[in-house]
Amino acid sequence: MKKLGFLSFGHWANSPQSQTRSASDVLLQSIDLAVESERIGLDGAYFRVHHFAQQLASPFPLLAAVGAKTKKIEIGTGVIDMRYENPFYMVEDAGSADLIAGGRLQLGVSRGSPEQVIDGWRHFGYDVKDGQTDQDLGREHVETFLKLLDGKGFAAPNPRPMFPNPPGLLRLEPHSEGLRDRIWWGAGSNATAEWAAKLGMNLQSSTLKFDESGEPFHVQQAKQIRAYREAWKAAGHTRTPRVSVSRSIFPITTQMDRMYFGSTGSDKFGYIDGPSRAVFGRSYAAEPDKLVEQLRYDEAIAEADTLLLTIPNQLGVAYNVHILETMVQQIAPALGWRSNAAAATTPELELATA
Helix, strand or coil: CCEEEEEECCCCCCCCCCCCCCHHHHHHHHHHHHHHHHHCCCCEEEECCCCCCCCCCCHHHHHHHHHHHCCCCEEEEEEEEHHHCCHHHHHHHHHHHHHHCCCCEEEEEECCCCCCCCCHHHHCCCCCCCCCCHHHHHHHHHHHHHHHHCCCCCECCCCCCCCCCCCCCECCCCCCCCHHHHEEEECCCHHHHHHHHHCCCEEEECCEEECCCCCCHHHHHHHHHHHHHHHHHHHCCCCCCCEEEEECEEECCCHHHHHHHCCCCCCEEEECCCCCEEEECCCEEECHHHHHHHHHCCHHHHHCCEEEEECCHHHCHHHHHHHHHHHHHHHHHHHCCCCHHHCCCCCCCCCCCC
């Protein structure tokens, strides 16, 4: 495990039990949590995107604000639903946010998850063609987005422009060099992971995937990662891809921790979107030394280079910093992770295996 970050779904609710009563609370606390996470040495601050829900939706204003307030931490999404996105406008937004952050954006994109409304992407002005599915629509938008990120000119200049043009065809601006290599695909199956590899995207694998073998979640996820890497190699890409997995991990060090997360179950199998069965990964909750031993047996964590910790954002910034700081100080080092603070002097360690 080389990098450690958090993933926030950005929930809010007007409830006495919630520390995030409004969208404003979530947005401002997300910035504060990213700043605090950088301070304690975390590598990444990632945010989920959902539409028509009391959760984070439009990612680029938040990513730009976090980028302006921090200096080292990676800033990303997990994931942006591409069925809703105009790839042309998204290239401009992403380029601007990445330049503000100094090239630290790590954008996770995908077809998206089950929605709050019926065919919500239609309300954003998009529709499927004859014989096309909404999955096809999302992938079509991704392919256009990736092509535009290459920064090659494609638009014929006006012969009488308001401002002088550079020679040749024009590209979208601002262009952020290197962002194309920092696009991740959120894959729910082995096949989509292999498709992402062929297109040269990094891989994000979350806390659920389609059940393709009946095996435990972490075993199936590890096989997905290996299939992705084989497809990457076959595609002939020259750079080394990155792979992240998400986990719900809660160290128990106080009575409050025990009250919130004292009991956890095992993997669950069920249906979330259509007829395909999915497997949901277990949550981990235990004392730090027990967590270390449990996590050593997670095959997918061992395969990945980045671990994203899903956080209970409605419990507020201070409590989430408590969880993350315990991970940074008492658990992650035992699994081979090193903090940003030690990066200049400490040799990189490999993930320990059982």
